[in-house]
C-alpha cells in the first residue's frame with residue numbers, strides 16, 4: 001500500500017473518530033429527546049464545537065425536564081396548600097386499588113369537611129380562610145403517621161394519601177388497614193386535633209369537622225365510587241350533629257344520601273367554577289336570522305362529567321342554591337353577549353331562565369340592574385324567561401318590579417306557556433312581552449288536533465295582545481313550516497341547532513343566520 005493510501009485511511013479514521021461518531025451520538029441524543037428521554041447520555045466530551053454542542057443539548061434537556069416537572073407539579077397539586085389535588089388523588093387511588101386487589105388488602109377513604117368554614121370565610125374574609133386552610137393542612141400532615149403520608153414528586157414511589165379536593169374538603173387514603181377500626185382510630189385522631197383552636201391573623205378560631213369513611217372492597221371497588229360514598233357518609237356525619245365521623249351505610253336512605261350529597265356537590269360546583277352555559281339559537285322563521293339565544297346551564301362535574309339541569313335544578317331550588325346559581329347564570333350570560341357584541345358579532349338578545357324562588361327574593365330586580373350595569377349590556381338584549389306557574393305564584397310587589405324592568409327594556413317572556421292556568425285577563429295585566437309555546441304541544445301538534453288547536457290559539461292570543469311568540473322544541477321541518485305559516489315569530493329546537501358551548505355559538509354568530517335546515521321554508525317566504 002502506498003503512502004498516499006495510508007494517509008487517506010488515516011484521514012478517514014481521524015474523521016470518523018473526531019466527527020462522524022460524535023455526530024452520530026448527537027443525532028441519537030436528539031432522537032432520544034424527541035422520544036421523551038430529556039437527559040440522554042452523550043458519550044463524548046471533547047472541547048471543540050461538537051463538544052460544546054453536546055453540552056448545550058444536555059443543558060437544554062435538563063432545563064426541559066425541570067420545566068416539565070414544574071408543569072406536572074402545578075397540574076397535580078393544590079396551589080394553596082401544596083397538597084395533591086383531586087386529579088392526583090384519583091390517579092393514586094386507582095393505582096392503590098390495583099395493588100390492593102393483587103395483595104388482597106383493605107383500604108379506607110376518609111372525606112373530611114370543616115363544619116363552619118363558610119361562616120369564617122364570610123365574616124373574616126378569604127385571606128383568613130386561606131390561612132386557616134393552610135394551617136389545617138399542616139395539622140393534618142402532622143397527625144397522620146409518617147407511613148401514611150410521604151410527600152414526594154410522583155405517586156409511583158410514594159404513599160401520598162392526603163389531598164385537598166377544593167374549598168374546605170380534604171380526602172385521606174389509608175392504603176393498608178386491618179379492619180374498619182383502624183380507619184375509625186385515624187378519624188378520631190383527626191377530629192380531636194381539629195377541635196383545638198387555630199391561630200390565624202391574631203385570632204383564635206375553632207372550626208371542627210365531619211368525616212365520612214368508605215371502605216375498599218366492602219363499600220366500593222372503583223375510585224370514584226369510593227370517594228362518592230365517603231362524601232355521602234360525611235353528609236350523614238353532619239346530619240348526626242357535626243364533629244363526628246360515620247361509615248358509609250348502604251341501608252341509610254339512599255335518596256336522602258344522594259340528595260344531601262348532590263346539594264353539597266352543587267355548593268362546591270359553584271365555588272369551584274364547574275358550571276358553564278350553553279346557548280341555543282332562536283331564529284326568525286322567514287329568514288333564518290338568529291335573533292336570540294337561550295342560555296342553558298350545564299354542570300361539568302369532575303367525577304360524573306356533564307350533568308343535565310333537569311337533574312340538579314330541582315335540588316338547587318329546594319335548597320335555595322338556585323339564588324346564587326341563577327345570579328351566576330345571569331352575570332355570565334350578560335357578560336358573554338356583551339363581549340360578543342363588542343367583538344362585532346351579530347347583536348342578539350339572550351334569554352335567561354328565572355325560577356320562582358329567585359323571583360320571590362326582594363333583591364331580584366336590584367340584581368338584574370346591578371348585572372346590567374356591571375356588564376354594560378343594553379337591557380333590550382336581555383330576556384327573562386319565567387314559567388307560567390312561577391309567575392302565578394309571585395307577590396304583587398314582584399309583578400311591579402318586573403313591570404319596572406320591562407319599562408327599562410328587559411323583555412319578560414312567559415315560558416312553557418299553555419302548561420299552567422293563567423287566565424286571559426291576567427295575561428293582559430302582567431308585564432309580559434312574549435309567549436313561549438311549550439315543547440310538549442309542538443311535539444304532538446301535527447298528529448294531535450287538540451295540541452294543534454292549543455298552539456293556534458296561543459299564537460292568536462299573542463297576536464291579539466301585541467305580544468311576540470316563540471315555539472320551543474322544533475325538531476322537524478314540518479313543524480317549522482306549520483309554525484311559520486301560522487305566524488310564529490321565533491323558532492327554537494334541535495332542527496335548527498342543539499344548545500352549543502360558547503365557542504361554537506360564536507362561530508354561528510359570525511354569519512348570524514342558520515339557513516340550511518330551513519331552506520324549503522325560506523323559499524316559501
Ligand SMILES: Nc1nc2c(ncn2[C@@H]2O[C@H](COP(=O)(O)O[C@H]3[C@@H](O)[C@H](n4cnc5c(=O)[nH]c(N)nc54)O[C@@H]3COP(=O)(O)O)[C@@H](O)[C@H]2O)c(=O)[nH]1
Nearest residue numbers: 296297309310313329353354355472473474475493494499
Ligand atoms: N332556573 C333555571 N333553569 C334552567 C337553567 N338552564 C336550564 N334550565 C332548565 O332546565 C330544564 C332542562 O334544560 P335543558 O336540558 O337545557 O333542555 C333545554 C333544551 O335543551 C331543550 N330543548 C331545546 N330544543 C329541543 C328540542 O328540539 N327537543 C327537545 N326534546 N328538547 C329541546 O329544552 C330545554 C329548554 O327548555 P325551556 O327552558 O323551557 O325553554 C329546562 O326546564 C330549563 O328551563 C337555568 O339557568 N336556570
